[in-house]
Amino acid sequence: MEGRPWDTKMKLSKEQVNHIAKLARLGLTDGENKKFQKELSAILDFIEKLDKAKTEKVEPIAQTTGLENIGRQDESRAKSKQETEKLLKLAPETKDGYVKVKTVL
Amino acid sequence: MSLNQLTITQAHNGLKKKEFSSVELTEAVLSQIKERDRQIHAYLTLTEELALSQAKRVDKKIANREEIGSLAGVPVAIKDLILVEGVRCTAGSKILAEYIAPYDATAVKKLRQAGAIIIGKTNLDEFGMGSSTENSAYGITRNPHDLERVPGGSSGGSAAALAADECIYALGTDTGGSIRQPASFCGVFGLKPTYGRISRYGLIAFASSLDQIGPMTKTAEDAWLVLKVIAGQDKMDSTSSNPPGRATKNKFQIKDLKIGLPKEYFVKGLDPEVEKTVKKAVSQYEKMGAQVIEINLPFSEYALPAYYIIQPAEASANLARYDGIKYGLSEPASQLLDVYLKTRQRGFGDEVRRRIMLGAYTLSAGYYEAYYLKAQKVRALIKEDFAKAFEKADVLMGPVSPVPAFRLGEKIDDPVSMYLSDIYTAAINLAGLPAVSLPCGRINNLPVGLQIIGRHFEEEKIIQTAQAYENISA
Numbered sequence: 113m114e115g116r117p118w119d120t121k122m123k124l125s126k127e128q129v130n131h132i133a134k135l136a137r138l139g140l141t142d143g144e145n146k147k148f149q150k151e152l153s154a155i156l157d158f159i160e161k162l163d164k165a166k167t168e169k170v171e172p173i174a175q176t177t178g179l180e181n182i183g184r185q186d187e188s189r190a191k192s193k194q195e196t197e198k199l200l201k202l203a204p205e206t207k208d209g210y211v212k213v214k215t216v217l
Numbered sequence: 218m219s220l221n222q223l224t225i226t227q228a229h230n231g232l233k234k235k236e237f238s239s240v241e242l243t244e245a246v247l248s249q250i251k252e253r254d255r256q257i258h259a260y261l262t263l264t265e266e267l268a269l270s271q272a273k274r275v276d277k278k279i280a281n282r283e284e285i286g287s288l289a290g291v292p293v294a295i296k297d298l299i300l301v302e303g304v305r306c307t308a309g310s311k312i313l314a315e316y317i318a319p320y321d322a323t324a325v326k327k328l329r330q331a332g333a334i335i336i337g338k339t340n341l342d343e344f345g346m347g348s349s350t351e352n353s354a355y356g357i358t359r360n361p362h363d364l365e366r367v368p369g370g371s372s373g374g375s376a377a378a379l380a381a382d383e384c385i386y387a388l389g390t391d392t393g394g395s396i397r398q399p400a401s402f403c404g405v406f407g408l409k410p411t412y413g414r415i416s417r418y419g420l421i422a423f424a425s426s427l428d429q430i431g432p433m434t435k436t437a438e439d440a441w442l443v444l445k446v447i448a449g450q451d452k453m454d455s456t457s458s459n460p461p462g463r464a465t466k467n468k469f470q471i472k473d474l475k476i477g478l479p480k481e482y483f484v485k486g487l488d489p490e491v492e493k494t495v496k497k498a499v500s501q502y503e504k505m506g507a508q509v510i511e512i513n514l515p516f517s518e519y520a521l522p523a524y525y526i527i528q529p530a531e532a533s534a535n536l537a538r539y540d541g542i543k544y545g546l547s548e549p550a551s552q553l554l555d556v557y558l559k560t561r562q563r564g565f566g567d568e569v570r571r572r573i574m575l576g577a578y579t580l581s582a583g584y585y586e587a588y589y590l591k592a593q594k595v596r597a598l599i600k601e602d603f604a605k606a607f608e609k610a611d612v613l614m615g616p617v618s619p620v621p622a623f624r625l626g627e628k629i630d631d632p633v634s635m636y637l638s639d640i641y642t643a644a645i646n647l648a649g650l651p652a653v654s655l656p657c658g659r660i661n662n663l664p665v666g667l668q669i670i671g672r673h674f675e676e677e678k679i680i681q682t683a684q685a686y687e688n689i690s691a
Contacts, residue, residue, distance in 0.1 A: 129574070136533060136577040137540075137554075138570055139562030151571060151632055152578070158633050159522040159579075159588070165595050172593030174426055175456070176600055176649030177413050177673055182455040198319040204547035213542055214553040 123153040220245035221382045225439040228291045228385055232279060239272040239279070239290030242385075243334050246292045250337070250383045258358050259368075259378035261297050262305050263337040268292065271334045278332070287442045289332030294384035296375050297338040298345055299430065300419040301325050304335075308421045309343040309353040309371075312539050312546045312564030322419020323454065324388060324430050324447040331446045336384055339374030343566045344536065345392055345423045347371050348638035350399070351629050352568045359625070360402060362662055366622040369399030369638075375433050376403035386443060387433040392424050393524055394617070394642025396431045397654040401617035401666025404656045406683070407433045408440040409642075411674050412649035413458045415444075416451035424531035425456075427524075427646040437655065437683035444676060460674035469611075469678065471685045472506030477610025481517035482641055488620045494665040495616045498657035501686060502614075512609055514602045519595045520644035525636055526579050526592035527647070532569075533576025539564060571632060600648045603670075612682055613670040616641050617654045621663035641668060651676045655683040 124132075129149050133140040140148070191199075196209070205212040220242045223231065231237050247265060254260055275290035295301055298308050300318035302325075307313045321329065328335070342352035350358045350373025358373045360366040361381040368377040372389030376399035379387050389396040391409035400407025408431045415430045422428065432443035451457045478499065483492060503509050541547035541560030548559035565573070579588035606613060619640060628635040645652045650673060654666035667686075671679035 124578075132574045132578045132581070135581060136573045137537070137557040137561055138565070138573060139558035148571065148574060152575060154633050155525065155571070155575060155636075156578075158636070159525050162519055162522045162526070162588075162591055162595060165516065165519045165591075165598070167591060167594035167598070170594040170597050172590055173597040173600065174593060175412075176596075176647075177411065177458060178461075179413070179456060179458065184452075184455075195319070198317075199544075202316065202319065202544035204541060204544075211543060214556060216553055 122149060123156045124149050221249040221385070223385060224435045225287065225291050225386055225442055226436070229287050232275075232285065232290045235279065239275040239334065240269060242290065243268050243272040243292050243336070246336055246384060249381070253381050253383060256359060256364060257361055257377050257381050257383070258356055259339055259374045259381065259383055260294070260337045261307060261309075261340050261355055261374070264301070264304055264335050267304070268334045268336045271332070275332050275334070286331050286446070288328065288446055290334060291385050292334040292336040293328060294336055294339050294375055294378045294387040295325065296341055296372050296387070296389050298341055298390055298421045298423075299325060299388060300421070301335055301338070304338065306338065306421070307355065309341045309355060310564065310566065310569065311354045312560070314546065316545055320419060323416035323451045325419065327447045339372070339378055339387065341374055342371035343569050344421065344532070345371040345390055345395055346532070346568045346572055348394070348398055348635055349623070349628065350374060351625065352566055354566055357625060360622050362404065362664060363622065366624055366663070367402065369402035369618070369622065371395040371399075372433065373399045376400055376405055376407070379403065379405045379433055379435065386435070386439055388430060389433045390420060390428060390430050391646065392427045392429075393528060393639045393646050396433060397617045397642050397652060397666065397668060398638060400433055400654040401656075401664065402622040404659075404664030405433055405435060406437055406440055406656065407431065407654040408444065408676065408680070409645065409652050410444060410448065410676055411651045412646075413456050414448050414651070414674065414676065416449070416454040416457040418451055418453035422535040424528040425535060426531060427528060429646070437653070437680045437687055440653070441677065441680045469681070471502060471682070474502070474507040474612065474682065475610045476502055476507050476509045477512035477606050477613045478509060479514045479517065479606070479613055479615055480511050481514050482615035486619050486637075486640070487616060490660045491616050491618070491620060491665055494658040494660060495614075495667055498667045498686065499614055501689060505685060505689065510610060512606045512613070514606060514644070516595065516598045516602050517644060520599050520647060521636065521640055523592040523595040523599065524639065524643035524647055526588050527596065529572040529576035530580050530589050531576070533573045533580065536569070536573055568632070596647050599644055603648045603650060607672050612679055615668050617666035617668040621660050621665055645670055649673060651679060653679050653683055655686060657686070
């Protein structure tokens with residue numbers, strides 16, 4: 113699907129979409145890139161309405177019910193063999209009771 | 218009336234009086250599922266064996282004349298975003314197609330302790346991302362009131378199962394309207410509790426500062442019964458909390474109630490028939506003696522844009538865990554990076570990838586302040602809006618959705634028009650408030666929901682308010 117100029121102003125370039133996909137560790141075909149370029153641009157158009165909200169003296173919040181930091185002891189809890197087995201069974205690859213990861217470097 | 222049509226209260230009374238057994242009740246629900254669900258497709262997994270063994274245990278207790286709680290022996294459907302130990306949990310995603318839950322969510326654990334009968338797992342938009350249940354990797358769910366229309370979403374499976382009498386009640390989850398909107402589309406009762414009232418432990422994370430589990434039921438009273446069982450602080454979720462101070466049984470009378478109508482909720486974009494239906498319900502409260510006043514929520518227009526920054530940002534961080542290594546789908550590749558790229562490309566659907574990318578973008582270097590920080594400031598303003606409104610009114614009322622259930626396929630290719638489904642619901646999640654969707658009429662055959670919003674931890678008040686309406690319309 114070609115982006116048509118009268119459709120949506122393209123806010124994101126092909127390179128930008130590739131960059132975001134890489135940050136998010138998402139594989140993308142060229143066709144998908146085009147589709148997301150168009151859709152993400154339309155969404156950005158929509159959320160940029162926020163620009164108009166006056167927020168100069170406002171403190172940002174991330175919670176709403178008055179919670180304060182909640183701490184606990186930094187202790188591990190031994191898991192039973194059954195618990196460990198259940199978790200290991202979910203891993204795609206294991207070796208000697210460990211989850212196997214590909215070489216990083 | 219067949220057994221599967223009962224409410225929790227009716228089922229409980231019947232079980233206690235030995236009019237029927239829990240096994241009979243469970244079998245009635247299962248046979249309705251077998252008959253009806255081929256059309257509706259509300260369920261992704263049935264847990265028939267588990268259900269029947271739980272039912273037998275409750276029947277034994279009843280036979281032994283033991284006391285049973287209000288939920289004992291009563292079948293419940295669980296949204297497939299909430300873990301039930303030993304049962305597959307897909308989140309509606311291919312990436313979790315084979316995932317067997319290794320533990321119970323706290324809400325599920327509490328239901329089990331209360332003797333609930335877990336009947337199956339219901340369909341949803343992938344990871345809760347959507348307003349129509351069309352974003353499920355396992356096929357669409359149809360609205361029982363009109364099979365050509367969506368049940369709403371993301372808890373569309375739970376709402377449809379309930380409306381089709383394929384369960385007695387259900388659990389849903391609500392991040393920006395995902396309990397209330399499908400409840401309104403399917404004509405059932407839905408409660409999105411105060412943020413933190415129910416533990417999120419064992420709820421697959423979508424947007425952690427907004428996500429909340431809640432009951433979907435046939436009546437307001439039933440929702441209260443479920444909430445009482447599953448609510449409460451949990452050490453496994455440090456954002457969970459109990460109501461501050463002593464939970465007072467806030468008895469009140471409708472004639473003393475002050476209802477606020479947010480002016481901003483009755484503007485262009487609201488279907489005139491929905492407006493008429495909602496206002497008619499509000500006038501019923503006036504007839505019961507409540508005082509109705511107009512109030513303002515001036516930052517309403519910014520709620521949805523702020524929500525569509527905060528929610529995808531949190532989602533992109535939460536969904537980073539699906540890496541093809543610890544659990545879930547894993548696409549083979551020689552390099553680690555390619556395992557990530559391929560697994561996430563094939564495992565996630567379009568909407569999930571859109572939101573992950575949107576979140577990655579708004580959090581990325583150079584954009585964080587303009588988008589995420591700005592949205593958090595707007596969130597503070599929205600919370601303040603509600604706080605001021607609640608100085609004047611005890612509860613707020615308005616529509617749940619600007620339109621009744623829309624047609625299958627109608628919005629699926631236009632993300633922004635789908636996002637507008639959340640216009641009256643997302644602000645409530647940003648502010649962490651409790652709200653219900655109460656069935657309040659129909660347009661042709663399509664149900665309409667009235668939204669009742671309360672102060673933090675005042676679920677009881679909004680439920681009692683809803684009950685007053687049910688009583689006069691029964």
